[in-house]
Every structure is written in structure tokens, then in C-alpha cells.
Amino acid sequence: MKRKAGSFIRVSEKGYTYEEIVVADDLKTKMERPEGIPPDAARIAQQAVERLQDEFVEWARRDIARLANLAPELASAPSDASLEEIRQQARIIAHDLRGQGATFGYPLVTEIATCLGTIMRLDKLDREMQQDMLQTLAEMMREVIERRMRGDGGEAGEKLRKKAHRMAVLAADPARGGPAAGIAG
Template sequence: MSDDSKEGEMARRLARAEAAVADLAKSYVTWASADVEKCAEHLAVARADTDGRASAVRDLYAVAHNIKGQGSSFGFPLMTRIGNSLCRLTRAKRPFGDGDLNIVQAHLDAMRLVLAQNIRGDGGPLGAKLSEKLEGMVVELLGPEPQPEADDLIR
């Protein structure tokens, strides 16, 4: 195969991949909304079953982790930022009180708002204020996120 043929084939493959991502992006709000509702179902279990709360929170974390990972890929970095905050809250291996679950609910409500209003990008000043409020709740509960030492960054 000549270099021109290889380049042409690569360009066609890239175009197909870009088209596939664009098709997925069209339905992002639908399936992200379904993921938020799965989180809400896990939250309802956590509220109802204090003995099974830790398991329900772990299940919620798994779905929230997907939301966090996908938002920016499809033009919704605000979903990624809120998802990151929710993941930090729910990945902690500790008892979860009712107040903690209220903070989870606030994150889910924010995600619903972003999706219902189709807020792409970072949400501007309002998105920043919303994210900072949610992140502040998590910091108040868990303390600041530990920063890596300079030596750790070099390794």
C-alpha cells in the first residue's frame, strides 16, 4: 500500500470515528440522565437501608465515576466537575450519615439541572458558582483533598 493510500485510509477511519462520537454526543443527555437516575435509585436504597448503606454508596460511586469520565468527552465538562466532586464524596471509605446523603442529593439535583437545561461547556460564572458550592460541601465534610508532594510528581 502506498503512503497516499495509507493516509487516505487513516483519514477515512478518523472520519468514521469522529462521526461515531458525534452520534453518541447527540444522545448524551438521554443516557447521562439515565445514569443520574441510577444514582438516585442507589441513594434511595442508602436512605432506606442503613445496614446496606455502604454497599449502596459504592454502587452509586460506580455510576458517578462513569458520569465524571464521560461529561467532558461529549461537551459537558460541568458534568465532569460535578461528577468529580460526587466521586470524591462517595469513594471515601467511611460511615455515611443522613447529612452526607443530602450532599449526594445536592449533586444529583445539580446534574439534573445541567442536563435539563442542556448546559454545555463549563456553565460560565453560574456553573463555577454551583460547582464551588458543591465542592465546598465536600471539603467541609472531608477536608481539603490531599495534594501530591513535589517528589511524587517527579516519579
């Protein structure tokens, strides 16, 4: 087997037999650096990532537009299966935005996308409410991107953050008020 340098048969504490396969230790040679990747390389990489920020804005715009387009589809999905498929698409896009936002200096995008991901996992939530929330959260992320609200986004960012979290709470428990009662602020 590739990478295998040898193996032992061992017995666990509970008396089960298992094979321990020793992995060939050859990556250090390929790396050509006995100490591995030096810490300094992470600093250089961080600078390279910062240079990608403008590209991130473009990716985020595209992803947010895709989310906004999913909202009407969510409302008109003809079956439970297609509804779930649309939710899954929204979850994947939210997951991507969540993963990238903070990396590129937009932690607000990460927070809003996290709330969206939570809401899109609620399969019992009223379809119209879910559609409204998807639309609203996409719009909020668009605002963060277009206004270049990096970091915490100051006072405006705090308002958006609170609103997104309130939506996630309301979605989990609509009896607490629903969109009309809480999301508008």
C-alpha cells in the same frame, strides 16, 4: 502459547532470571495499513462522537435518576455491608458520568461526578450528610443536562462547579461547616 514467536532467557541487572517472550508481529497485516490508523480517522471519529450527544443526554438522565434513587436507600441501609454496597453503586455511576461527560461536551458533569465519587468513598462521613450530598449533586447534574450547559456553562456553570467542590471539601472535613454552613450557595 498463542501470539508467541519465540523467547529468550535473560538475567536482570540484579541477577534474577526471567523469560522474555517475543510476541508475533502480525497485527499490522490484519490492520491492512502499514502506518496504522491515520490521524485523520480521529477527526472523523470525533465528529461521530458529537453525533451521539443526544444519546448521551438520555444515558445521563437515566444514570442521574438512578443516583437520586440511591439517596434514600443510603439513609435507610440496614447494615454496614448494604450501606457500602449502595456507596459502591453510586461510585460506579459517578465514574461512568465522569468518564462520559467531558467526552460529550459536558465537562461540568465530569467535575460534579468527580466530587460525588470522592464523597462516596468517605465511609466515615455522617450518613445523612452523605445522603444530602448525593441528592444535591445528582440534582446539579440534572440541571446541567436539562439546561444543556455545555462547556464551562458560563456563570451558572461556575456557580455549580464551585458548589460541588465546596461539598467535596466539606465532606472530607465536616468540621469546616457541614452542609448547612456551606452548600446552600
